[in-house]
Amino acid sequence: GAGVSQSPRYKVAKRGQDVALRCDPISGHVSLFWYQQALGQGPEFLTYFQNEAQLDKSGLPSDRFFAERPEGSVSTLKIQRTQQEDSAVYLCASSLAGANEQFFGPGTRLTVL
Amino acid sequence: QQQVKQSPQSLIVQKGGISIINCAYENTAFDYFPWYQQFPGKGPALLIAIRPDVSEKKEGRFTISFNKSAKQFSLHIMDSQPGDSATYFCAATAGGTSYGKLTFGQGTILTVHP
Numbered sequence: 531g532a533g534v535s536q537s538p539r540y541k542v543a544k545r546g547q548d549v550a551l552r553c554d555p556i557s558g559h560v561s562l563f564w565y566q567q568a569l570g571q572g573p574e575f576l577t578y579f580q581n582e583a584q585l586d587k588s589g590l591p592s593d594r595f596f597a598e599r600p601e602g603s604v605s606t607l608k609i610q611r612t613q614q615e616d617s618a619v620y621l622c623a624s625s626l627a628g629a630n631e632q633f634f635g636p637g638t639r640l641t642v643l
Numbered sequence: 644q645q646q647v648k649q650s651p652q653s654l655i656v657q658k659g660g661i662s663i664i665n666c667a668y669e670n671t672a673f674d675y676f677p678w679y680q681q682f683p684g685k686g687p688a689l690l691i692a693i694r695p696d697v698s699e700k701k702e703g704r705f706t707i708s709f710n711k712s713a714k715q716f717s718l719h720i721m722d723s724q725p726g727d728s729a730t731y732f733c734a735a736t737a738g739g740t741s742y743g744k745l746t747f748g749q750g751t752i753l754t755v756h757p
Contacts, residue, residue: 534686561743572649572732572747573687586744621686630675630736630743634686 532556534635536622542641543612551607551638555624562605563632564597565621573621579605580627612642646670649733649748657756662720664751666733669714673735677745678707678718681730690731691718723755 535554543549555562560581565573566589575589581602590597594613599605609616619639623632649666656662668676675694679687693700693707693716700707706719720727733748 563744565745570750572734572750573745574747575744578742578744580742585742623686625743630677630692631689632743632745634679634688636684636686 534622534624534633536620536635536638538638539636540639540641542643544643545614546611548608548610549612549640551609551620551640553605553607553622553624553635555603555605555622556633557603558626559624559633560602560627561625561629561632562599563623563625564605564607565623566591567619567621567637569618576607576620609640612640614642616640617642646746647733647735647748649751651751652749653752653754655754655756656723658723658725660723660755662723662727662753662755663717664731664733664753665715665717666748667713667715668735670735670737670746671714672737673746674738675736675743676707676709676716677734677736678705679732679734679747681732681750687732720753723753725755725757728753728755 562579564576567573577597578586579599594610596608619637621637623634625632677692678690681687691705704721709716731751734745
């Protein structure tokens, strides 16, 4: 079956613009994670959903970052008033309920000019 | 707070050699330790994982060695191939209320020369 998909794959934004990044998890995966990967670094946790419930948003760097998963499948990560420090690859991962193995999407590379 | 430290940052080996990457962790609540492989422009892909109740796990050319008392674990790639050239990340997670949130190391860029 299809893996985790993310769109767009690349996004260039001017500083101050709002962006929306989409994640389509593997069908049937209850858990969904967002990670931020800066250049040359390991991914860092942003937020976690179990179905439509956002159970942990402790990794979101500021209140400009907002994530939702209204129907428990597709998720959107929104960044308002983008800043240059938001430039990174944003990774989405999904997993079965109670499973440790997370399947990652290819990521969205965001560049803020 | 860096809870998983990975070394070396980069590693060059010859084809057929052994690649060794090391990680150390601080949080004793961690109970699942995966290694991920990432190629440029791709997301991380799970290679192999271990739980602290075993000291070693082998899958094909990939072996994890785990030392619970030292809070260290390592990845060994036997008979390294040019196709293994990628960035490798160790990670860790705790069960219970952590629900699988992964804490990653900084990554090791592996280059295997033919």
